[in-house]
Amino acid sequence: MAVIEKSKTPKTKTPKTTFPTGPKKSKKSKIRKVTKSTSTKKENSNSPKKRNGKKCILYGIPIFIIFALVAALIVVFTLGNVNFGKDKEEVKEVDKKEVEVCKTPECIILAHHLHNWNDDSVDPCKDFFKYSCGKYNEHNTVEYSQMSKKTEILKGLIKEFLKKNESSSSKTENTMKHLFRTCEESKDESIKDKIEKERIEVIKQEAMNIGWPLADPTWRESSFDLAELLEQIPTILDGERNEIGYGIFNIWTPSARKIFIGTTTESFTDFGTVKRNILQVLGKDAPSNLDNIVKEINEFSKELRAIHASIPLSDDPNQKYSNNFEEINDALPVFDYLIKSLLSKGSRSWGKVKNKIYGYNSFLSKIEKIRDLVYKDKRITANYLVYKYVSNLLRFTPGYVECHQVVIDNLPLPSLRVFIRNHFDKGALKDVDNLVEDIRSSFIEMLEKSEWIREKTRIGAIRKAKAMKKTISYPPELEKPGALDKHFNIQLDPSDSYYLTMRKIDKASMNLLMDYVSSDFPMGPHFTLSSNAVYSYFGNSINIYAPLMDDPLFHSSFPNYAKIAGIGIIIGHEIGHGYDIFGINFDENGIFKPWFDAADQKEYENKAACLTNQYNNYDDHSFGKKLNGTFTVKEMMADELGQDVAWRTFKKLDLSQEKKIIGFEDDSIEKLYFQIGATTWCSPRSPLTLQQQLMRSHPTYSFRVNGLFANEKAFAETFNCPAGSPMNPVKKCTMF
Incomplete structure (x- = not known):
């Protein structure tokens, strides 16, 4: 108490305590002197004035403390930081919820994209694409969007798998590795010439075994059998690998369990190329009248092209897709024989296929002309068809394509299976399945609430949405070990060359195409190793590829709003294709059967025209105002519908x-x-020329952000965009 009194008593002049000069005293000595001085001070504290001061000190300090605490409580309460109705644990829980963030590695990557690609110097109400993606090229080298970037990552994963060359119990994985190894050998300069010589010799022998008049002086027209000849020469055509070429016609599956037959798109009209290819195979055994034979092949090909062009591609689906297979087969009785030969179960599966075959673009009237051409001169026909086969075989060389890409292109399903088995988070499957159903539900809700469509249109549209089929990632039937091996039955010999391996893969691929139509194989040709999703008009089905359900576009740990914004819009886009200017002609079973009320057609066309005009007038970052919405309207309609239902x-x-x-x-x-x-479509300046972009069915990446969100009223409200600003135009384009 003496110390407190000393520190708080008002200062008074007291005699200054002095210490003798001389050597420094010890600490004890100093304390004693201080105590003595204090004691002396107490002797003079009995005056009334001193007693009153003492009382002030004793009562003032607690009062001061109380006032300070009250003031502090008032300040805290004013700032809203006290919740008097909650106990301490509840307050902590509320605070915790307010700041809870997703901290998974995938969420951190998403945060990186949002932070580092964003250019906040740009006004989001003027250019949301630049605002969200303005610094994308500072962090990426891929020339296209995130989806393309993911596809490049997938290629790297397959390349690493192939280079490891580890043993596997899977036949299809071993086929992948065998193809990769023989492809690499084909590029080895030390043995390249030897391999090429062997390849040419095998091709020559195959052509002779089929019966090639120009190389066989003993060939006779009486030996000509069109069906048997065609059975020996089918080849998978490049591209999506869903088309089989027979030289005089093609058959293909349109991402649905259906077969279309149409005129050939192959052409052999260049004299120099045809002659060079024949000499490459026959060498010194080429006939002396080769020039005349080449001219005949050229003329035959030109006549086929003329037949192909004789009836322009019609906008009338009744002309495009005709359910008249029996008549087509009667006109040229080879189709049932050929399709049965491609079914792994042959005639046993024919009953499941024969009612799923359609003529494409007035093919019935064209097949009669093809028949007349074929039988006009059987020798020329045989020379042409075998040459067509030989020219396709000659393409079985890796050339400048990297060998891992050769594997991905020719074995897409096994490549996809490797990704799923080694790199895919299967926890995403249930999430995406639920998301598809949520988006479907919102789509139906949109149709129910649409104010301009009539009841017939509404009923047909809702029926189609409810019936739409879905495949998420990979059919469950192929998840079982060995399931793909069972269907993709390729018998390889360790000594098989690159050429022989490719021939066997081609044959197996054709079998799988037909087995998909007969439902003997669960997966169609539309599944590829890419980050994408597709809609099939002819199957009324959506297919969500596994790579799309993976980082950076999606992850099971993402908050729900990130999942919807990431791929929910894409899912809605694919469903929306069932209602674009092409999709409204097909019913819930993928059959051409318009369900749209004719009275709604004009308003529907006006809405499509709104999007077309919007794109035509859009000032793109790479191309300016030189775009053509006529070619991209289907995709823009799907984009608009996708965003609507996702929101x-x-x-x-x-x-x-x-x-x-x-x-x-x-x-x-x-x-x-x-x-x-917006980050889904982040990309640097387009590497395409204007002409290349004008040929694309999709709008530019920047329009898929700016054009899309400018039509969304909620976007303008969220960012407080002034009316009439680029991202809040007075006229907005919507669909339903």
Whole structure:
């Protein structure tokens, strides 16, 4: 108490304590002197004035402390930091929810994209693409969008798998490795010439075995059998590998369990190329009248092209897709024989296929002309067909294509299976399946609430949405070990060359195409190793590829709003294709059967024209105002529908239960939704020429952000965009 009194008593002049000069005293000595001085001071504290001062000190300190505490409580209460209705644990829980963020590695990558690709010097109401993606090229080298970037990553994963060359119990994986090894050998300069010589010799022998008049002086017209000849020469054509070429016609499956037959798109009209290819195979055994034979092949090919062009491609689906297979087969009775020969179960599966075959673009009237051409001169026909086969075999060389890409292109399903088995988070499957159903539900809700469509249109549209089939990632039937091996039955010998391996893969691929139509194989040709999703008009089905359900576009740990913004819009886009200017002609079973009320047609066309005009007038970052919406209208309609239903799905979320993205704790989730949606299409300046872009069916990446969100009223509200600003135009284009 003496110390407190000393420190708080008002200062009075007292005699200064002095210490003798001389050597420094010890600490004890000093304390004693201080105590003595204090004691002396107490002797003079009995005056009334001193007693009153003492009382002030004793009562003033607690009063001061009380006032300070009250003031502090008032300040805290004013700032809203005290919740008097909650106990301490409840307050902590509320605080925890307010700042909860997703901290998985995948969410951190998403945060990286949102932070580092964003250019906040750009006004989002003027150019949301630049705002969201302005610094994309500072962090990426891929010339296209994120989806393309993911596809490049997939290629690297397959390349690493092939280079490891580890043993596997899977026949299809071993086929992949065998193809990769023989491809690499074909490029080895030390043995390249030897391999090429052997390849040419095998091709020559195959052609002779089939019966090639120009190389066989003993050939006779009486030996000509068109069906047997065609059975020996089919080849998978390049591209999506869903088309089989027979030289005088093609057959293909359109991502559905159906077969279309149409005129050939192959052409052999260049004299120099045809002659050079024949000499490459026959060498000194080429006939002396080769020039005349080459001219005959050229003329035959030109006549086929003329037949192909005799009836222009019609906009009338009744002309495009005709259910008249029996008549076609009667006109040229080879089709049933050829298709049965490609079915792994032959005639046993014919009953499941024969009613799924259609003529394409008035093929019935063209097949009669083809028949007349074929039988006009059997020798020329045989020379042409065997040459067609030989020219396709000559392409079985890797050339400048990297060998891992050769594997991916020719064995897409096994390549996809390797990705799923080694790199795919299967936890995403259930999430995406649920998301598809949520988007479907929102789509139906949109149709139910549409104010301009009539009841016939509404009923048909809803029926189609409900019936739409889906495949997520990979059919479950192929998940079982050895399931793909069973269907993809390729018998390889370790000594098989690159050429022989490719021939066997081609044959197996053709079998799988037909087995898909007969339902003896669960997977169609539309499944490829790419980050994408597709809609089939002819099957009324959507297919979500596994790579799309993977980082960076999607992950099971993402908050729900990030999942919807990432691939929910894409899922809605694919469903939307069932309602674009082409899709409205097909019913819920993928059959040409318009369900749209004719009275709604004009309004529907006006809405499509709105999008077309919007794209025509769009000032693109790479191409300016030189774009043509006529060729991209289907994709723009699907984009608009996809965003509409995705936003409806987003609005059903309880955002208080959603985790935030690191670094965006203070941002509204609505803003995050739009920014995440924009990053899907982030890309640098387009590497395409204007002419190349004009030939694409998809609009530019920047329009898929700016054009899309400018039509969304909620975007303008979220970012407070002034009316009439680029991202909040007075006239907005919508569909339903």
